[in-house]
Amino acid sequence: MKTSTLFLTQCMRLRIGLLMVMILYACTPEETHTHTNPEVNSVNTLMLTESQVQLANIRTQTVVDREIGQSRVINARLTENESLSTAISSRVTGRLDRLFKKEEGHRITMGEPLYEIYSENLLALQQEFLLANQKHRESPNNLNFKSLAAGSRKKLQLFGMTENQINQLVVLGTAQPRITLLAPTNGIIKSIEVEEGQFVVEGTQLYTLDNLKSLWVEGELFPDEADWIKPGSQVELKLEGKRAEARVTFVSPEYKANTQVLPFRAVIDNSTGTLQPGMPAQIIIQQSTKSMVVPTQAVIRTESGTHVYVETDKNTFQPRLVKTGLENSESVEIRMGLALGETVVVSGAYLLYSEFILKHGTDPTGHHH
Numbered sequence: 001m002k003t004s005t006l007f008l009t010q011c012m013r014l015r016i017g018l019l020m021v022m023i024l025y026a027c028t029p030e031e032t033h034t035h036t037n038p039e040v041n042s043v044n045t046l047m048l049t050e051s052q053v054q055l056a057n058i059r060t061q062t063v064v065d066r067e068i069g070q071s072r073v074i075n076a077r078l079t080e081n082e083s084l085s086t087a088i089s090s091r092v093t094g095r096l097d098r099l100f101k102k103e104e105g106h107r108i109t110m111g112e113p114l115y116e117i118y119s120e121n122l123l124a125l126q127q128e129f130l131l132a133n134q135k136h137r138e139s140p141n142n143l144n145f146k147s148l149a150a151g152s153r154k155k156l157q158l159f160g161m162t163e164n165q166i167n168q169l170v171v172l173g174t175a176q177p178r179i180t181l182l183a184p185t186n187g188i189i190k191s192i193e194v195e196e197g198q199f200v201v202e203g204t205q206l207y208t209l210d211n212l213k214s215l216w217v218e219g220e221l222f223p224d225e226a227d228w229i230k231p232g233s234q235v236e237l238k239l240e241g242k243r244a245e246a247r248v249t250f251v252s253p254e255y256k257a258n259t260q261v262l263p264f265r266a267v268i269d270n271s272t273g274t275l276q277p278g279m280p281a282q283i284i285i286q287q288s289t290k291s292m293v294v295p296t297q298a299v300i301r302t303e304s305g306t307h308v309y310v311e312t313d314k315n316t317f318q319p320r321l322v323k324t325g326l327e328n329s330e331s332v333e334i335r336m337g338l339a340l341g342e343t344v345v346v347s348g349a350y351l352l353y354s355e356f357i358l359k360h361g362t363d364p365t366g367h368h369h
Contacts, residue, residue: 058348069288076219084211094119126175
């Protein structure tokens with residue numbers, strides 16, 4: 001493989017060398033009395049004859065101001081929207097006699113049974129409510145009994161019993177030693193923190209639920225992409241071949257530890273429930289501006305700099321260091337080094353670059369060969 005690559009490289013150099021020799025000695029009969037080689041009329045200027053320009057197929061174009069756009073694709077992935085996560089905790093002290101949901105990743109709906117608990121505190125509150133409610137039924141006009149009944153009902157609600165469960169308690173007329181507590185919201189079980197038979201106190205976390213009605217899209221930006229995405233902006237996504245939109249909510253002001261990337265996050269709607277955490281996504285970011293542009297083939301990049309060739313006079317070319325910006329397959333933005341109206345080489349620039357090195361032993365940016 002190395003031998004083949006070396007052979008191809010040598011062939012390419014030979015081809016360029018032969019072409020340069022042809023250019024060096026390409027003269028029309030009218031030109032032979034004035035020169036034999038390209039002239040260097042200053043330290044970094046090349047002057048060619050008309051026949052050399054034609055043989056090298058050197059073409060030029062005027063630097064203009066026009067719109068240029070660039071797009072990039074950033075790999076990302078969908079994750080749970082942690083701002084929608086719900087921690088379900090025990091509202092009373094007691095023993096967990098049964099867990100109705102024992103597997104992570106299980107989808108639950110609001111009002112679905114989650115766990116059954118035996119609690120002496122809850123048992124006492126039920127008895128207190130039944131007594132107050134009985135007194136109120138016996139003396140419906142007594143405001144004190146009415147207030148006690150309403151207050152004890154409120155306590156049961158605060159400790160997790162639903163209105164239907166309380167009404168059923170009134171029908172039965174007897175306190176229930178074990179009460180089934182229901183899911184307060186929709187979601188997917190992210191974690192289960194307890195086991196059946198475990199004794200818990202008020203505030204013990206039992207479950208963590210993820211709500212997937214919206215998801216996070218998380219990715220990373222390189223430093224030159226930091227200005228492309230701002231909090232509040234809309235970005236275009238590609239998910240399993242389909243297009244979607246997300247809103248950027250966060251761009252880290254600091255680089256990720258030991259890296260040169262900036263984490264960012266966007267939010268995407270998932271009200272249909274078709275998206276799942278862990279799915280890969282591609283974020284398509286686009287930027288456009290009106291600026292000085294030149295064709296892509298006009299720009300020469302080397303290890304020590306980027307430059308173009310400017311035609312300073314007829315068939316006279318000078319290398320010029322430039323600073324580039326946005327670019328696409330056709331054009332490159334020039335942010336520094338050129339002026340509107342100047343003429344740059346758009347075809348044959350690499351031949352001029354090779355000729356410059358042959359003449360001076362250095363490239364236009366000052367790197368010696």
